[in-house]
Amino acid sequence: MEIQERKMKVEKRQSVVLVPYPFQGHLTPMLQLGSILHSQGFSVVVAHTEFNAPDYSNHPEFVFHSMNDGLQGRDMSMPSLENMYDLNENCKAPLKNYLVRMMVEDGDELACIVYDNVMFFVDDIVTQLRLPSIVLRTFSATYLHSMLTILQQPEKYLPFEDSQLLDPLPELHPLRFKDVPFPVIDNTVPEPILEFCRAMSDIGSSVATIWNTMEDLENSLLLRVQEHYKVPFFPIGPLHKMAPSTSSTSLLEEDDSCIEWLDRQAPNSVLYVSLGSLVKIDDKELIETAWGLANSEQPFLWVVRPGSVSGFQWTEALPEGFEKTIGERGRIVKWAPQKQVLAHPAVGGFFTHCGWNSTLESICEEVPVICRPILADQPVNARYLSQIYKIGLVLEATERSVIEKTVRKLMLNEEGKEMKKRVVDMKQQIVAGMQIDGSSHKNLNDLVHFISSLPS
Numbered sequence: 457m458e459i460q461e462r463k464m465k466v467e468k469r470q471s472v473v474l475v476p477y478p479f480q481g482h483l484t485p486m487l488q489l490g491s492i493l494h495s496q497g498f499s500v501v502v503a504h505t506e507f508n509a510p511d512y513s514n515h516p517e518f519v520f521h522s523m524n525d526g527l528q529g530r531d532m533s534m535p536s537l538e539n540m541y542d543l544n545e546n547c548k549a550p551l552k553n554y555l556v557r558m559m560v561e562d563g564d565e566l567a568c569i570v571y572d573n574v575m576f577f578v579d580d581i582v583t584q585l586r587l588p589s590i591v592l593r594t595f596s597a598t599y600l601h602s603m604l605t606i607l608q609q610p611e612k613y614l615p616f617e618d619s620q621l622l623d624p625l626p627e628l629h630p631l632r633f634k635d636v637p638f639p640v641i642d643n644t645v646p647e648p649i650l651e652f653c654r655a656m657s658d659i660g661s662s663v664a665t666i667w668n669t670m671e672d673l674e675n676s677l678l679l680r681v682q683e684h685y686k687v688p689f690f691p692i693g694p695l696h697k698m699a700p701s702t703s704s705t706s707l708l709e710e711d712d713s714c715i716e717w718l719d720r721q722a723p724n725s726v727l728y729v730s731l732g733s734l735v736k737i738d739d740k741e742l743i744e745t746a747w748g749l750a751n752s753e754q755p756f757l758w759v760v761r762p763g764s765v766s767g768f769q770w771t772e773a774l775p776e777g778f779e780k781t782i783g784e785r786g787r788i789v790k791w792a793p794q795k796q797v798l799a800h801p802a803v804g805g806f807f808t809h810c811g812w813n814s815t816l817e818s819i820c821e822e823v824p825v826i827c828r829p830i831l832a833d834q835p836v837n838a839r840y841l842s843q844i845y846k847i848g849l850v851l852e853a854t855e856r857s858v859i860e861k862t863v864r865k866l867m868l869n870e871e872g873k874e875m876k877k878r879v880v881d882m883k884q885q886i887v888a889g890m891q892i893d894g895s896s897h898k899n900l901n902d903l904v905h906f907i908s909s910l911p912s
């Protein structure tokens with residue numbers, strides 16, 4: 457009944473244009489949002505860069521438009537400030553021309569543009585064309601709140617001394633100086649990075665923000681962030697569970713054969729190891745991780761993304777014969793169907809870099825974690841997972857003996873079992889938020905009404 461009403465409201469099939477930031481952890485939630493909006497009666501157009509273009513065949517319900525990003529031939533394995541600014545500059549004309557064509561030539565009714573906060577150039581275009589826009593935040597409110605707090609008074613936090621690393625960050629409990637949510641060089645954050653983060657955290661003329669998070673998880677910080685932006689906010693996460701489509705959003709080919717391997721493992725016995733789509737480690741850490749996992753004597757499924765070990769193509773740095781030594785007890789793949797892996801009954805723990813998508817996916821499948829944060833929002837998420845939610849153990853060092861001990865603690869000890877109980881409770885809260893009277897469900901209804909009633 458409710459959905460019927462909504463569909464009538466948007467029966468003209470107003471279009472929503474989505475502008476994702478072309479990295480896996482950002483592209484995925486934007487496509488999931490697209491799937492949600494499409495199911496609510498909107499036409500969904502995805503205006504994407506040529507770099508890391510999504511696979512159209514997985515999303516027949518969307519219209520795709522490719523923008524010339526001018527980044528051909530660049531090393532994009534890690535987003536640099538230069539590349540991110542160039543992306544923002546180069547996509548201006550292609551997006552503007554496309555929107556004008558949609559409105560003038562095709563006569564489309566554009567309800568609004570939803571853009572990833574890293575693609576902040578969109579604000580210029582929508583201001584020129586007088587179109588309403590909404591920002592999608594693909595990370596936690598906690599992270600954004602910590603970022604905004606420091607950006608407002610950087611001199612209060614930066615630079616800091618080595619001796620302060622474990623001291624609390626003022627007003628940002630439970631974060632410490634070592635968790636500062638920016639790239640730190642020589643105990644400070646260079647001004648160009650602060651400048652970029654200011655641009656990224658600014659919502660310009662946007663009329664609302666959408667969040668891949670849940671009120672039940674982050675309500676107080678969401679309210680603090682809203683005080684800052686003063687526009688309606690819609691936490692409608694977890695997007696991967698709210699989205700009706702389960703089509704793959706992967707930029708890399710998923711190795712499904714690991715599911716058959718998981719089928720052969722005992723319930724709750726396997727540690728899944730993945731550091732996401734971007735971070736790199738050195739060969740020393742790869743080797744220590746390998747022996748730490750082997751010595752823990754727990755079965756493990758380990759994603760080693762090609763190019764993720766500095767200076768190597770894939771796993772060449774592993775000791776010769778390592779895979780033979782571990783035999784059937786361990787499996788190494790280039791890229792896994794992560795959500796399916798986490799949902800598998802054999803998986804009992806997740807060794808993660810604590811990216812926000814991985815964090816939500818793990819909680820939703822009731823899997824406690826070992827935190828190995830490296831950059832961006834990961835230290836903040838790790839701190840919350842270990843100190844506030846208490847469903848994660850922080851890896852205190854990357855030596856093999858520490859890895860072995862931490863894996864055993866999570867997978868075999870009482871402490872790990874307590875974490876499992878807590879993550880089961882957290883999952884229940886999330887499920888409640890997705891029910892008909894739950895917060896994410898209600899916020900989604902409000903969002904659909906909000907977009908349908910924007911002046912066109």
Ligand code: UDP
Pocket residue numbers: 480481482484706730731732733734735759790791792793794795810811812813814815817
């Ligand atoms: N992922 C995947 N297969 C893998 C590793 C990761 O599908 O082998 C997906 C994972 O499910 C998540 C995304 O890649 O949705 C990673 O996003 P996250 O925010 O966790 O980290 P990022 O890659 O942005 O650092």
